Amino acid sequence: xxxxxxxxxxxxxxxxxxxxxxxxxxxxxxxxxxxxxxxxxxxxxxxxxxxxxxxxxxxxxxxxxxxxxxxxxxxxxxxxxxxxxxxxxxxxxxxxxxxxxxxxxxxxxxxxxxxxxxxxxxxxxxxxxxxxxxxxxxxxxxxxxxxxxxxxxxxxxxxxxxxxxxxxxxxxxxxxxxxxxxxx
Amino acid sequence: xxxxxxxxxxxxxxxxxxxxxxxxxxxxxxxxxxxxxxxxxxxxxxxxxxxxxxxxxxxxxxxxxxxxxxxxxxxxxxxxxxxxxxxxxxxxxxxxxxxxxxxxxxxxxxxxxxxxxxxxxxxxxxxxxxxxxxxxxxxxxxxxxxxxxxxxxxxxxxxxxxxxxxxxxxxxxxxxxxxxxxxxxxxxxxxxxxxxxxxxxxxxxxxxxxxxxxxxxxxxxxxxxxxxxxxxxxxxxxxxxxxxxxxxxxxxxxxxxxxxxxxxxxxxxxxxxxxxxxxxxxxxxxxxxxxxxxxxxxxxxxxxxxxxxxxxxxxxxxxxxxxxxxxxxxxxxxxxxxxxxxxxxxxxxxxxxxxxxxxxxxxxxxxxxxxxxxxxxxxxxxxxxxx
Numbered sequence: 001x002x003x004x005x006x007x008x009x010x011x012x013x014x015x016x017x018x019x020x021x022x023x024x025x026x027x028x029x030x031x032x033x034x035x036x037x038x039x040x041x042x043x044x045x046x047x048x049x050x051x052x053x054x055x056x057x058x059x060x061x062x063x064x065x066x067x068x069x070x071x072x073x074x075x076x077x078x079x080x081x082x083x084x085x086x087x088x089x090x091x092x093x094x095x096x097x098x099x100x101x102x103x104x105x106x107x108x109x110x111x112x113x114x115x116x117x118x119x120x121x122x123x124x125x126x127x128x129x130x131x132x133x134x135x136x137x138x139x140x141x142x143x144x145x146x147x148x149x150x151x152x153x154x155x156x157x158x159x160x161x162x163x164x165x166x167x168x169x170x171x172x173x174x175x176x177x178x179x180x181x182x183x184x
Numbered sequence: 185x186x187x188x189x190x191x192x193x194x195x196x197x198x199x200x201x202x203x204x205x206x207x208x209x210x211x212x213x214x215x216x217x218x219x220x221x222x223x224x225x226x227x228x229x230x231x232x233x234x235x236x237x238x239x240x241x242x243x244x245x246x247x248x249x250x251x252x253x254x255x256x257x258x259x260x261x262x263x264x265x266x267x268x269x270x271x272x273x274x275x276x277x278x279x280x281x282x283x284x285x286x287x288x289x290x291x292x293x294x295x296x297x298x299x300x301x302x303x304x305x306x307x308x309x310x311x312x313x314x315x316x317x318x319x320x321x322x323x324x325x326x327x328x329x330x331x332x333x334x335x336x337x338x339x340x341x342x343x344x345x346x347x348x349x350x351x352x353x354x355x356x357x358x359x360x361x362x363x364x365x366x367x368x369x370x371x372x373x374x375x376x377x378x379x380x381x382x383x384x385x386x387x388x389x390x391x392x393x394x395x396x397x398x399x400x401x402x403x404x405x406x407x408x409x410x411x412x413x414x415x416x417x418x419x420x421x422x423x424x425x426x427x428x429x430x431x432x433x434x435x436x437x438x439x440x441x442x443x444x445x446x447x448x449x450x451x452x453x454x455x456x457x458x459x460x461x462x463x464x465x466x467x468x469x470x471x472x473x474x475x476x477x478x479x480x481x482x483x484x485x486x487x488x489x490x491x492x493x494x495x496x497x498x499x500x501x502x503x504x505x506x507x508x509x510x511x512x513x514x515x516x517x518x519x520x521x522x523x524x525x526x527x528x529x530x531x532x533x534x535x536x537x538x539x540x541x542x543x544x545x546x547x548x549x550x551x552x553x554x555x556x557x558x559x560x561x562x563x564x565x566x567x568x569x570x571x
Contacts, residue, residue, distance in 0.1 A: 019192075022360040026190030034190075034360035038216075038302060038541060059457040061323075061355050062545040155190075 001054035002146055003064045007083050008073035010041045013133030014049040016159070017073070020137055023155035024147050025053045033058055046074075046081050053146055071140055072096060073132050075120065079107045087112065094143050094178070096120060096132050101181035115143040117178040126170035127163075134160075134167040138174030149175060186365040193324040194219035194357040196365075197263070197289050200331035202227045203371040207258035210238040210249035215301045216353035217265040217291035224263070243268035247275040247286075254284040255392055257383035259335060262286065265353055266293035266307040273311060279346045280315030281408055282393035285338030285378070286346040288316075289331065292453065292504075293353040294540040302541020303353040305452065305504040308481075309514045315408050317347040317415055318482040320453040322438075324361045327351050329432060332371055337422050339378045343415045350481075352454040354541070366430060374429055416483045436485030437492045438477040441467060445474030447498045447553060448530070452478045452515065455502060455544055462549030473553055478515070486522055499530040500556045503564075504538045512536070512564030520562070533559055537567040 004021070008014035015036045022034030030053055037048040050064045066086045072078060072095045084093060091112060095104055096119035104116060117139045119132040126135070134156065141147055152171060157164040191199070197220050201209070209228065213221035228237040238253075240246045246262050254260045264272060269290055279286055294300040295307050308318065317337065321327045327349070334347040351357055366374070382390060396404050416436065423434035440460045442448055449459050456477040466473040476492045476499075478485070493499055503513020511517045516534025523529040533556040538544040552567055559565070 019360055023190040026188070026362045031362055032190065032360070035354075035358055038354035038358060040215075040301065058361075059461055060546065061359075061454050061458045063543045065545075 001052055001056075001058065002069065002144065003067045004051040004053070004069040004071060004140070005064055005067040006049045006051070006071045006073065007077050007081055008047055008049070008133065009077070010045045010047050011043040012073050012131055014047055014073055017071070017133040017137060018049040018051045020134065020152060020155045020159065021051045021053070021140070021147075023158075024151035027154055028147055028151045030055060031058050046077055067091065069094065069140065069144055071136055073119075073136055075099070078104060084108055084110050084112075092143050094136070094139050096136055096139075101179065105181075114181045115139060115178050116181065117174050119174050122170050122173045122177065126166055126173065135170040135174045138171035139178040142175045142178050143180075186367045188362055188364050190360055191324075191363050192219060192358065192360050193327055193351070194291070195223045196324055196363050197327050197331055197351060198223040198227060199365065200328045201261050202233050203366065203368060204261075204332055204335045204375060205259060205372075205377070206233065206235050206261050208236045208238065208250070208253040208260045209262065210240050210246040210253070210260075211263050212240050212243045212246045212268060214243070214265045214268040216293060216303075216357045217263050217268070217289070219357065220263045220289055220291065224261075243271040244275065247272040247279065250286045251275060251279050251282065251284055254279070254286050255282065255384045257378065257380040259339070259378050260286050261288070263289040263291070265291040266295050266301070269307045269311060270295055273314070276311055276314035276316060276346075278393060281404065283344040283381070283411070284346060285335070285344055287331070287334045287338055288346065288348045289327075290348050290350050291353040291357045292350050300540040301353075303355050304539045304541070305350070306506070306539070308348065308350055309505040309507075311348070312482065312514065315345070315412060316482065317343075317345050317412070317419070318350070319347065319480055320350040320478065321356065322454055322456045322477065322479075324356060324359060324363050325432070327356060328363055328365060329426065329430070329434070332366070332375060333422060333426055333434070336375050337415070337419050340418050340422065341379070341381065342418045343411070344381060345411060345415055350453060355454045370429065374426070412483050416480070416485065419480065434479065435488065436478075436480040437488040438479055439492050440475040440477070442474035442476055442492055442496075444472060445496055446472045447500065447556070448474050448476050448493055448496045449549060449553065450476045450478065450499060450501045450515070450519070452481065452502075453504070455504070455538065458544065458546055459502070459549050462546045462553070465546065466550060466553060471553070484518065484522070489519070489522075490526070493530060496530045498556055499532050500552060501532060501534045502538070502544075502552075503534055503536045506536055506539075516564055532562055534562075534564040535567040536564060542568065
């Protein structure tokens with residue numbers, strides 16, 4: 001089982017990210033959970049959302065405290081929220097940023113596996129808005145290899161209708177453009 | 185069976201209702217039930233089912249509208265949570281006394297004050313003595329299945345009582361997970377149309393649930409109590425039918441690795457799945473620990489509980505509510521009382537935990553098993569609460 005924690009800001013669609021991820025995993029025949037950090041959420045405030053994905057039925061229903069993967073949708077959260085908290089040794093951090101991997105490492109004092117992508121630019125160019133929740137799905141798929149790209153097609157179409165194609169394009173670009181910076 | 189799909193459980197609850205050929209829904213939205221209310225309103229507005237959605241100004245009105253509609257012979261559904269359920273309180277015993285088979289989904293949430301929107305069972309416990317059948321679902325699939333089962337049980341001529349299905353708020357309502365839906369054809373086969381014993385109609389005026397003097401009120405109350413006790417037989421029968429048709433079995437008391445266990449954890453609702461992982465971990469270390477889960481809270485399944493805990497030495501009850509100033513949590517207190525006369529009954533350790541959304545993890549269950557071992561008496565205790 002792999003556990004993912006998503007960091008975003010209220011209104012940036014972190015909950016949609018976990019929904020798409022869970023639906024795609026279930027579409028592939030896997031077992032999955034997608035859930036928000038329970039509670040009232042305010043636009044712009046730091047928020048979290050979570051995924052569990054497994055090949056066998058998932059029974060655990062408590063929170064995620066030791067994620068395998070952390071995804072940061074909003075660059076301004078780096079250094080503001082302790083995004084690496086509880087990240088398992090050998091875990092993966094995936095950040096939407098215009099900064100270099102070295103700058104992120106330095107800011108977070110983080111030495112583990114790191115993936116960076118300028119998802120903000122991709123989203124602006126492909127979707128016309130700086131909302132990176134679907135774009136970052138591509139980076140997560142590349143970084144973790146947990147699902148096939150095609151598995152996202154049906155959930156995106158169901159959710160976004162005629163906008164699905166552009167979201168898929170953004171997602172595929174992030175898949176290609178995400179940069180690995182192996183453990184330092 | 186229909187296709188396996190990923191869906192949020194609150195949405196799934198309303199999709200299950202849509203399969204049940206309801207006539208009327210009267211629902212007032214409240215967190216964390218809101219997605220249930222919104223989605224059911226969508227389904228009816230979009231014309232996917234031929235039903236009336238009564239928009240009401242409060243939960244007192246939603247349950248009153250349900251009572252009225254049900255008295256005309258309609259199949260009726262409502263859903264609520266916490267303060268909404270508290271606001272319904274006055275009407276709940278009227279619905280059961282009138283023997284109206286209303287089905288309600290309750291997204292369990294703490295009651296105010298202070299305001300808290302997160303999960304526990306403090307909303308349902310004050311409704312315990314309202315004369316409703318009261319059940320708890322453990323996961324999304326059970327929410328789907330038990331919603332459909334509830335209409336058949338409630339409307340059965342040997343039952344004719346309302347049912348509240350407890351669905352842990354957030355822990356279940358806001359979870360996207362894989363689910364299997366029966367097809368419409370399969371539900372139609374399982375769930376016949378409602379045949380009311382009596383119904384209100386302008387062409388055939390009757391009075392229902394009006395007035396009792398002291399010389400008959402007690403008899404009416406006894407009849408209601410008897411009806412609720414008797415309903416268990418039909419509940420079990422209908423669950424067996426469900427198992428035959430759909431392959432998933434339902435029992436008043438579920439067990440997990442309980443055979444030969446000297447210590448049993450007892451839960452209600454979604455906690456059971458996490459507790460089962462704690463059981464696996466403890467068993468790996470050689471401890472004879474198992475799990476008992478109460479699916480049915482009213483009528484209380486005493487015989488089934490006795491069978492499930494036979495031979496166990498310590499029964500650890502997980503209470504997600506408090507009876508303030510009383511003898512402990514509502515579940516622990518009741519089980520102690522029911523087993524009082526039983527020879528060789530287990531020592532009962534009652535923990536109050538998981539209040540107002542406080543997470544209960546695998547490690548918490550393990551810690552409570554350890555604590556129960558050391559505990560000398562049977563007084564109730566708070567777990568994980570700072571002094």
